[in-house]
Amino acid sequence: MTPTGSHGQGGIDRLYFYLRQVVAARGMEGVEISYFAARGDAAGWRWLPAFPLRLMAFLWTLATVRPDIVHLNHSTHGSAYRKAVLAWLARLAGRRVIIHFHGMVTPEDQAASPPWYRALGRMARGADRIVVLGRHFAPFFSRTLGARPDRIVVIPNGIPDFAPGPPAERPHQEPPLILFAGEVGPRKGADLMIAALQRLDALHGDWRCVMAGNGELAPYRAQATAAGLDAKLSFTGWVDSEAVHRLMREAAIVALPSRVEGLPLTLLEGGCAGAALVASDVGAIPDIVIEGVTGAVVPLDPDAIAAALADLLQDPERLLQAQRASRRMFEEHYEIGRFADRLRELYLEVAGRPAVTR
The missing domain is CATH 3.40.50.2000 (Glycogen Phosphorylase B;)
Known part of the structure; x- marks a missing residue:
C-alpha cells in the first residue's frame, strides 16, 4: 500500500x-x-x-x-x-x-x-x-x-542501477555541478541550500547548482536573486526519473540539507551515479553519508554546508575518493x-x- x-x-x-x-x-x-x-x-x-x-x-x-x-x-x-x-x-x-x-x-x-x-x-x-x-x-x-x-x-x-561503472569514467561537468533534487521547500532545507550557496561563492567560485523538484518555487527564486545567484543557480521544477538520473550522472556533488527525513532516494541516486554526498544528520542519512568517506554530514547551518562543499570542490582527489566510496556503498547495500x-x-x-x- x-x-x-x-x-x-x-x-x-x-x-x-x-x-x-x-x-x-x-x-x-x-x-x-x-x-x-x-x-x-x-x-x-x-x-x-x-x-x-x-x-x-x-x-x-x-x-x-x-x-x-x-x-x-x-x-x-x-x-x-x-x-x-x-x-x-x-x-x-x-x-x-x-x-x-x-x-x-x-x-x-x-x-x-x-x-x-x-x-x-x-x-x-x-x-x-x-x-x-x-x-x-x-x-x-x-x-x-x-x-x-x-x-x-x-x-x-x-533504486535501480542507472549508472553502472566507476565514477572516473563518467562525464562530470565543468564547472562542477552541485545537485539538489527533491521537493523545493523547508522540509528538504531549500532555504538552507540557497544560503549555503551564497556563502560558497565567497569560498570557491567555480561551480554551478541545479535545484530539481516540485514545490512553491517563487520564494526560493526570489531568495536566489537576492543572494546574487541567478547566473549559477537554476530551478527546473518537477522532472521525471529519466531527467533526474541524467542530472545525477552529471553531478559532482549531491546535496540535501533536510530538516526532516527518512532515507531519501535522492542520496541513493547520488550514490548510484557516483556523486559525493553532502547531507544533514537526520533520519537514516548517516547510514549512507559517512563523514570523510562518501562525503560530509553537516548541521543545519549554511556556513557549515558551504564549508563542506568548498572542502570537496577545492580538493579534486578527495572529491574523487568520495565519489568512488559513494558508488561502492550503493552497490553493496542499496540496489x-x-x-x-x-x-x-x-x-x-x-x-x-x-x-x-x-
Whole structure:
C-alpha cells in the first residue's frame, strides 16, 4: 500500500514503482503482490472527504483479493491517521499487518504528542512487523512507542542501477555541478541550500547548482536573486526519473540539507551515479553519508554546508575518493534487487506466523 500509486511523485511511490519493475523482470518467487493507493490523487486536506471512498475500496480489496499480509507504507501526520485506520481494519479481518515507516518524528512531535503521534504508537504496537529504513529508527519504535523489539526489522530503500561503472569514467561537468533534487521547500532545507550557496561563492567560485523538484518555487527564486545567484543557480521544477538520473550522472556533488527525513532516494541516486554526498544528520542519512568517506554530514547551518562543499570542490582527489566510496556503498547495500530480496524474505517469514490479534 502506497500513497497515490505507480504514477506518484513522492519517494514512497517511486520506491514501489522501481519494485514493480524488478518483479516484472524477474518475479518474486513464492510471493504475489497486489498494489493499493491509500490516498489516491487527493492532495492536501482533500484526502479527508475522499478517504471514505478509499476505505470502501480497501474493504472490497480485503474481501476479493484476500491477502495474507497487508503492507502499509506510511509517514506522519495525515498518513499516520489513514494507515492506522487501514491497519485496524486489516487486523479485524484477520490479516497480518506490516507497517513500513518512511518519515521522521521530531522531539517537538514527541513533546506535543498530537493525535497522529498516538495513532502511530497504537499502529506500531499492533503490527506483526515494523519496517524501518535505518538503525536510527529502531530504538524510537521500541523504547518510545512500546513496540516489541523482535518485531522491528531494518530494510533500507533501494533504486535501480542507472549508472553502472566507476565514477572516473563518467562525464562530470565543468564547472562542477552541485545537485539538489527533491521537493523545493523547508522540509528538504531549500532555504538552507540557497544560503549555503551564497556563502560558497565567497569560498570557491567555480561551480554551478541545479535545484530539481516540485514545490512553491517563487520564494526560493526570489531568495536566489537576492543572494546574487541567478547566473549559477537554476530551478527546473518537477522532472521525471529519466531527467533526474541524467542530472545525477552529471553531478559532482549531491546535496540535501533536510530538516526532516527518512532515507531519501535522492542520496541513493547520488550514490548510484557516483556523486559525493553532502547531507544533514537526520533520519537514516548517516547510514549512507559517512563523514570523510562518501562525503560530509553537516548541521543545519549554511556556513557549515558551504564549508563542506568548498572542502570537496577545492580538493579534486578527495572529491574523487568520495565519489568512488559513494558508488561502492550503493552497490553493496542499496540496489533495488537487494530491497526486493529483503522484502520477499520478510513476506515469507510473516506469512508463516499467526497474525497479531491485539
